[in-house]
Amino acid sequence: xxxxxxxxxxxxxxxxxxxxxxxxxxxxxxxxxxxxxxxxxxxxxxxxxxxxxxxxxxxxxxxxxxxxxxxxxxxxxxxxxxxxxxxxxxxxxxxxxxxxxxxxxxxxxxxxxxxxxxxxxxxxxxxxxxxxxxxxxxxxxxxxxxxxxxxxxxxxxxxxxxxxxxxxxxxxxxxxxxxxxxxxxxxxxxxxxxxxxxxxxxxxxxxxxxxxxxxxxxxxxxxxxxxxxxxxxxxxxxxxxxxxxxxxxxxxxxxxxxxxxxxxxxxxxxxxxxxxxxxxxxxxxxxxxxxxxxxxxxxxxxxxxxxxxxxxxxxxxxxxxxxxxxxxxxxxxxxxxxxxxxxxxxxxxxxxxxxxxxxxxx
Amino acid sequence: xxxxxxxxxxxxxxxxxxxxxxxxxxxxxxxxxxxxxxxxxxxxxxxxxxxxxxxxxxxxxxxxxxxxxxxxxxxxxxxxxxxxxxxxxxxxxxxxxxxxxxxxxxxxxxxxxxxxxxxxxxxxxxxxxxxxxxxxxxxxxxxxxxxxxxxxxxxxxxxxxxxxxxxxxxxxxxxxxxxxxxxxxxxxxxxxxxxxxxxxxxxxxxxxxxxxxxxxxxxxxxxxxxxxxxxxxxxxxxxxxxxxxxxxxxxxxxxxxxxxxxxxxxxxxxxxxxxxxxxxxxxxxxxxxxxxxxxxxxxxxxxxxxxxxxxxxxxxxxxxxxxxxxxxxxxxxxxxxxxxxxxxxxxxxxxxxxxxxxxxxx
Numbered sequence: 275x276x277x278x279x280x281x282x283x284x285x286x287x288x289x290x291x292x293x294x295x296x297x298x299x300x301x302x303x304x305x306x307x308x309x310x311x312x313x314x315x316x317x318x319x320x321x322x323x324x325x326x327x328x329x330x331x332x333x334x335x336x337x338x339x340x341x342x343x344x345x346x347x348x349x350x351x352x353x354x355x356x357x358x359x360x361x362x363x364x365x366x367x368x369x370x371x372x373x374x375x376x377x378x379x380x381x382x383x384x385x386x387x388x389x390x391x392x393x394x395x396x397x398x399x400x401x402x403x404x405x406x407x408x409x410x411x412x413x414x415x416x417x418x419x420x421x422x423x424x425x426x427x428x429x430x431x432x433x434x435x436x437x438x439x440x441x442x443x444x445x446x447x448x449x450x451x452x453x454x455x456x457x458x459x460x461x462x463x464x465x466x467x468x469x470x471x472x473x474x475x476x477x478x479x480x481x482x483x484x485x486x487x488x489x490x491x492x493x494x495x496x497x498x499x500x501x502x503x504x505x506x507x508x509x510x511x512x513x514x515x516x517x518x519x520x521x522x523x524x525x526x527x528x529x530x531x532x533x534x535x536x537x538x539x540x541x542x543x544x545x546x547x548x549x550x551x552x553x554x555x556x557x558x559x560x561x562x563x564x565x566x567x568x569x570x571x572x573x574x575x576x577x578x579x580x581x582x583x584x585x586x587x588x589x590x591x592x593x594x595x596x597x598x599x600x601x602x603x604x605x606x607x608x609x610x611x612x613x614x615x616x617x618x619x620x621x622x623x624x625x626x627x628x629x630x631x632x633x634x635x636x
Numbered sequence: 637x638x639x640x641x642x643x644x645x646x647x648x649x650x651x652x653x654x655x656x657x658x659x660x661x662x663x664x665x666x667x668x669x670x671x672x673x674x675x676x677x678x679x680x681x682x683x684x685x686x687x688x689x690x691x692x693x694x695x696x697x698x699x700x701x702x703x704x705x706x707x708x709x710x711x712x713x714x715x716x717x718x719x720x721x722x723x724x725x726x727x728x729x730x731x732x733x734x735x736x737x738x739x740x741x742x743x744x745x746x747x748x749x750x751x752x753x754x755x756x757x758x759x760x761x762x763x764x765x766x767x768x769x770x771x772x773x774x775x776x777x778x779x780x781x782x783x784x785x786x787x788x789x790x791x792x793x794x795x796x797x798x799x800x801x802x803x804x805x806x807x808x809x810x811x812x813x814x815x816x817x818x819x820x821x822x823x824x825x826x827x828x829x830x831x832x833x834x835x836x837x838x839x840x841x842x843x844x845x846x847x848x849x850x851x852x853x854x855x856x857x858x859x860x861x862x863x864x865x866x867x868x869x870x871x872x873x874x875x876x877x878x879x880x881x882x883x884x885x886x887x888x889x890x891x892x893x894x895x896x897x898x899x900x901x902x903x904x905x906x907x908x909x910x911x912x913x914x915x916x917x918x919x920x921x922x923x924x925x926x927x928x929x930x931x932x933x934x935x936x937x938x939x940x941x942x943x944x945x946x947x948x949x950x951x952x953x954x955x956x957x958x959x960x961x962x963x964x965x966x967x968x969x970x971x972x973x974x975x976x977x978x979x980x981x982x983x984x985x986x987x988x989x990x991x992x993x994x995x996x997x998x
């Protein structure tokens with residue numbers, strides 16, 4: 275019996291969208307290629323520039339296919355403009371490599387709104403999904419070290435059925451991304467009592483409770499903002515407006531606290547000395563919450579997996595996003611998620627027909 | 637010329653609602669009375685119990701008037717139940733002392749929903765205010781060290797006119813509570829571009845922009861979650877659902893980071909030693925973000941000032957809430973706020989009549 279070369283998992287990468295330019299993106303791919311022999315890339319952007327950058331790293335050069343794209347989606351471009359006029363952008367080309375079956379997953383650190391809209395238009399929504407969502411990993415007190423939160427910004431609205439689908443999609447992500455067999459799912463609200471909150475939340479609370487058993491999720495009901503980084507819950511479900519505010523508030527708070535910590539250690543000579551001694555402890559902390567090490571929002575609910583890396587991601591951040599993309603592609607995550615949403619569609623419909631008076635229009 | 641005793645500012649205190657019971661409340665008042673010779677209290681709750689607690693501290697005994705109330709609002713009581721049946725509770729009695737003009741301000745660490753509803757019913761809304769709001773102080777990179785954020789949970793809804801009033805009320809609070817002559821006001825959204833966000837936010841953006849000059853506020857437009865603890869803004873305006881989630885998320889994040897910091901310092905023997913040396917720096921940090929030192933949400937938009945202390949406030953937390961209540965009462969804050977809202981009512985009405993097609997129904 276002869277050993278064949280392992281089948282590579284191909285990641286399609288938009289090289290042009292990030293704040294730090296293609297050099298940071300390519301440096302990130304080089305880190306990933308160095309660690310992972312089973313990965314391959316299709317790289318989209320300015321070909322002469324990318325060839326020069328890729329040529330610097332032998333390992334990368336061998337697993338990298340470069341596709342030229344004349345244009346770049348900027349952070350200021352309106353998504354609707356990109357949708358109409360973006361055919362020659364690196365982002366469009368990167369998404370189409372998944373659409374055409376050449377790559378298993380796409381990674382971009384470009385304009386989130388444009389990436390979402392292009393992904394929806396080119397990859398299309400999964401059958402049964404009304405609104406796709408962006409899920410992020412959130413440092414927490416969990417055994418896994420991370421919670422999944424969604425939607426963190428795909429859409430500013432979500433009705434009760436959308437929230438149900440977020441629960442199912444988030445649970446699939448937690449199963450395949452975090453290895454949790456039966457994720458604990460919570461619905462974000464301003465109180466944990468059943469009578470509290472917006473009408474769509476009360477209705478979604480019923481819908482998720484009804485499918486929890488068949489969907490193999492442990493539905494724990496309403497959770498509050500303070501529970502997000504706790505050990506109470508693995509998947510936090512909310513609309514994209516609230517989720518986006520919460521995510522950015524948490525990032526702002528973490529950066530405030532670390533800034534104040536720096537101030538505190540700089541206040542006196544003794545504290546400066548103690549900071550030197552505490553250095554390894556502080557590094558251990560910053561490693562734990564460093565957003566570069568868990569970089570990547572994932573778009574859920576499309577025919578294909580899209581990983582959105584942070585706009586300001588450096589090489590390490592990019593490599594983390596690629597690692598996440600690779601893991602999800604390899605686990606066949608998107609097919610499993612599609613099956614999960616499809617199978618839960620029926621009971622939720624039944625439920626609606628049984629109690630039409632208690633429902634919001636979907 | 638003879639010196640008269642200074643006129644005391646009277647704080648009405650609900651002694652019974654907190655998680656730690658009346659002993660913690662009375663210990664907090666003792667701290668405040670010790671530091672502030674111009675303060676007096678009307679204390680509401682179980683009279684025999686309170687008399688025993690107050691008698692322990694001579695200074696407090698002299699400035700404390702105790703009013704018996706048979707019943708206590710618990711954390712689980714529904715607000716509507718308390719409104720119908722709460723006449724004999726310490727919370728009701730504490731609010732009525734402001735209603736009757738006996739006290740200048742009320743402090744309670746009881747059930748927030750019940751306190752809000754009772755305050756609205758007994759004190760009534762200010763003329764021109766549709767939805768009162770809860771404002772909190774938020775540790776930030778500001779020169780003042782704190783931002784004002786509202787609404788953090790009075791109402792889960794807010795339309796464009798409500799958000800305009802929150803901007804005016806929050807600016808008044810920043811002027812009188814933080815001493816900022818011309819506060820920078822931002823409207824919380826999921827992006828800073830004008831085309832983003834919910835319809836009521838776009839409309840509120842216009843309304844606030846129109847009155848900014850006459851209301852003497854520096855309106856900086858949309859801000860994101862990450863800006864909340866920054867030096868960009870002094871007053872952050874949002875609806876009570878989003879504000880409550882953001883507040884609790886920030887608290888959860890700060891507690892996660894400090895927990896991880898503790899873990900990091902406990903990881904090895906060397907790190908334990910370095911922690912001992914870093915102790916004073918860490919104390920300096922925790923003093924800066926300690927919620928007990930900036931304890932107290934303020935209800936804005938009522939005929940009277942209500943300070944909601946944290947349910948789990950200890951003596952130091954209670955004393956911080958009392959200090960805030962005293963400062964607001966002494967500055968005549970509520971009268972100034974009422975004048976500000978009343979004077980801004982007219983231009984905003986004019987504006988609405990000029991552009992009726994661009995408006996949501998108020």
